[in-house]
Amino acid sequence: MKKIDTFSHYRDGKSQMQRFLTELDPSNLELHDFDLFDWLLFANNFATHVNYFDKNDATTPNGTWEGFFLGADDYSIPRRESVAYKSLKKEVTELVAQFEKDGSLTPHMTLFICFIKLMDFSKKALNNLTKRHLDFYYNEILQIEKQDAKADKVYVIFELAKKAIQERVPEGTLLDAKKDATGKKRVFKTEKELIASQAKVVELKSFLNDKTKKELKIARAVNTLDGIAEKLPETSNYWWPFGYNSNESKPDKSDFKELENAKLGFSIASSLLNLKEGERTVTVTISFRDNGTSKLAALRLDEIENNIKLFYSGEKEWVSGSAIRCTVNDAKSLVLTFTLTKNFPAVVGYNKEVLGGTFLTDFAIARFMIEGNRYYDLYEALAEKEIENVVIAVDVKGVK
Template sequence: MAIIWNTPLPPPAVSQQQRLPPALEDDAFLADEMSFETLLVLASDIAAQLSFDRGDAAPLSFEHSATAPQGNWQPLFAKSEVTGMAIILSFDAALEQHRFRQSQSRGMGNTLAYLIALYANLDRWYRAFIPVQTASADHIKLTIQTVLQAQLVRPFQYVVILAQALDGYRPSLLADPRLQTLDPLWGIHYDNGRFIASEQQQLLQQQLPAISVLEQQLQLCFSAAVNAVSQLQADGRRRLQQALSHADHAPEVALYLTFLQLFARAQARLNRFTERHLDFYYRQVLRQQPQPLTADAVFLKLTPDNGLTTPLSLERGMVFSAGQDARLRDILYRSEQSLRVSDAEVKRVYSLLLKRDPLMSPERELDFVTAIHSDNLWPQPSDPPRSRTLLTLFGETPALQRNHPPSAPGLAIIDPVLYLPEGRRRVSLTVNLHEAERPHLAQQLYRLRDAPYPAVLRKRLTTLLLTLAQTLTPLLPDDDAPAVIAALVDALTPRQLQALQHSRDDEAIGLLYKYFLLGVLNQTHEPTRGCRVLGHLFSRQTLSRADWLTDDEQRLIVAKSRQLLPADSQPLLAALLNGDRLVNFYRLYSELFTLRISTESGWQTIASYRIHPLGADDDGPYGFRLSFTLSPGFGAVIPCDPAIHGERWHYRAPALQLDMKPETPFFPYSVFRDFVLGPLVLATRVSGVRTFQIDTTDGPVDVGKTFYPFGAQPTGQPSLTLASDELAQKPVQDLTLTIDWANLPGGSDGFRQHYQGYPGDYANRRFRAQLSVLREGEWKAVGGPFALFASEPGSDRLRPDRHIQA
């Protein structure tokens, strides 16, 4: 038969000293288990059994007369409130619960007898304090009286009335003479052989419940008594120390209390069994010597005052006081490190997991992240506050293991240019990316260009590449960097060095990364490091404005990958690194993002968009262009409103969100992780805008109706003013104004035919206007005068529509 032994877990602890098994605790085994309170109660009980003859004339003989007056020594202890406090503190709740369960197992009568005796003892405790006239005794009396009246009067009356109701069926349960002299606070008095309670009428009107219900009610009566005693014990222990310290004790009582305190010292020496057992085991059996004492260490929390505006610096070795020990010596702690105290505090704790799935391609061949998971570790919004919380700081937390959805990192672009309330709106966004170390590398390039000799150039290039290697530690550890970089610099041809010296900054920085990555790949023999290098090369090749790798370099990469990766990965890598760059771009990047834009109904998803590689005219060395069109039926794009778009969106401009799709076949996080944002070029082209505020010489007009653009009777220099909130918020590059004329002359010769009876030349082209724009508080002319009316091709017949471009 196999015996399985499950080792019990250690108790919760905050230090190693608190993780001992219970059997090795200091008080696990005591040779003398009697406490100060227990010894005092024991002496009082023994004194009650020691009788003496109080009659002075009674003869002293071995045969004591039964009629001689008797006394005992118990009043000796009744003179001090310390005895009453000791009786309360010596109450063992666990032992009483065991006795109560035993009485329950023997029937209803035994249960009632136990409860009556328990409540009678509580009455005796209270009455023991009545003759004592000290401040601490008065406080204890008041406390007991308050607890008994609030919690135990009704349960005790219920027990007495129930026991009296059952007297006819079993021997009397109320024969204890102490019940006839109860304190009046219980509301129970004895009259003509019966007990009468203050709430007797209410209790008797209730129908006698079933036995099971009675047992539950008696359990409640017992619990009320135990809880009341526990409450009294919490206050009584502190009061006991105060009572022992004052000088109001009778001499005989003070003498015995002193004896008990001296006896406690002998008990302490006797009860060192566990400690001496451990000493024997470690010193004699294991032959181990104690380690030198180590200073106690604590964590100190410093909370600055509300008036602290700047952080406070505390130097290492700062002394803090923790008060005094039992011998009135200062307890001093010194800080082990310097500290800055500010009003910063931890509000939330999150975990971040960059997951790499070995079953997903091409991410596994490029060492790319396949998903991002984040979890709110603390505090848990749905859980009540806990004083001790176990946190899974790294890896998959329990929430992530329950199929927690992956995170979708992204960025938001907030700009007034996106204010597009109506029409067919075409938006183009160009995202330019730069190397993260571009500012530092650009400052160091001049040293390469000023190198007088190839040897000096190679030395300076080695120093620069060592600096670059520190930013790419996962690719090249610090220990391997000097040898690897020295070898790759020696392998560079004079033509490559010349290209590095004479290129522009962005091109030279791209060459630095290329030489570094290709050199590391050529010298590595570790598949993991090789995959990381392939990922960096792939990112720059696909996001580059032009072909970043030459044909020879692509063939070198594919050949090296055959040495590092399994055969089933070769076709895919050949297609990624040796194939058409544009084909790979559109195949992998066409569905990277989820686009959402702020509209009057909230965040609205843009269902269709296109992503393109950078063109030759774009600024950045890396990046992409994104374009989409919003139909006239799409919601009005408006500035962010916290009430509609969320509390954190308190900006006064529209916003466009670009979130990476977590479920896309190719997760793009690793492609962009080594780049920083450069200039963002945002352009919009809108057609069909009809919302304007128009003013003529006659005043404001309704643009939805036919109106006279220069007033009903134009005179002097009439004007037409068009105002638009959308135009006012944007740096407009070009504008096309479409005018629909009504009631134009229908003749073939236009206005000349219409006004042929009037003197002068009224050709269509003679009606001209000048376009001006209000800029910086001034009207500034845009272009030259233009004709207000258009004619049909090949004739002067007027056309109803006119397109004016500015």
């Protein structure tokens, strides 16, 4: 089984505070950022340049002062962003903490560390200078007034008890959200009335219109491997909520199977289509309003004919097999003609129990299904058109 790329598809989402740029925070830039470790490292390295003189000989150096801090080990100063710096900082910090815990820190080091920790007070005051300068500029120079505080807003999910059918949540209902980080109690209030019920999402389907690849794909169940019923592998932690094109289903890219093409078209229901016998010729003239582009007129007549398949409401099933001819195709109208021979089955009124579907009519139906090599171009051309009128003309010969 192929390993699915979880990095490029997994989305954890971000809150409003997570979108805040740290560069805009005045505390992001510290004028003075030395901590205890940095001072110890600085003092140790600086001590290597300070000569030590014995009390009996004030003219001849007797080593340096480095032994008074971290010892004579090679504690060179690495770059802060390097791994060596982080590793050394951890080592020295743990060493000092152990000395403080054991009480084995030498007197001179104790005084030095106390002095460094006292410097933190001046360090904080210095680092606050940037914020105070910014506040002064906004408040005193630009005189920008701060906006009033706004109440937090949240989305709340209500889940009913198993035996409850529905419950009313009145407008203004108070919801306890416990306490915030400062210990203050948080209470939210509903903005409008809600009738909570046991309604749940049963199916998740998708329709994808990929204009680049000229594909129309559907998924009857989006949270599956094939868009129908095949379960996702255990290693997969994502699926496509809006569908995917044929590129995603290539074997070298992922385990997802290619989605089926969408079944698109249009249907016409009329009592005139109730044609049971004889040679039946039907002409459908569709008039369009003057809107959209000329994509439909740009298609040849044979391209329209070869990308439409006809189905009729029969007595036991949807019947097909008749050819369709396109005689007029311009910006304002589309004329389609089809002939049913004497031997062609009878076209009868639509029976939902027999034929299935969701048509709300008892009239006979002609279904114009868009399929073929240029199906996308025909779909795109028809989809942008607004129908003004449909005229059906029927010519029957050889009726007994």
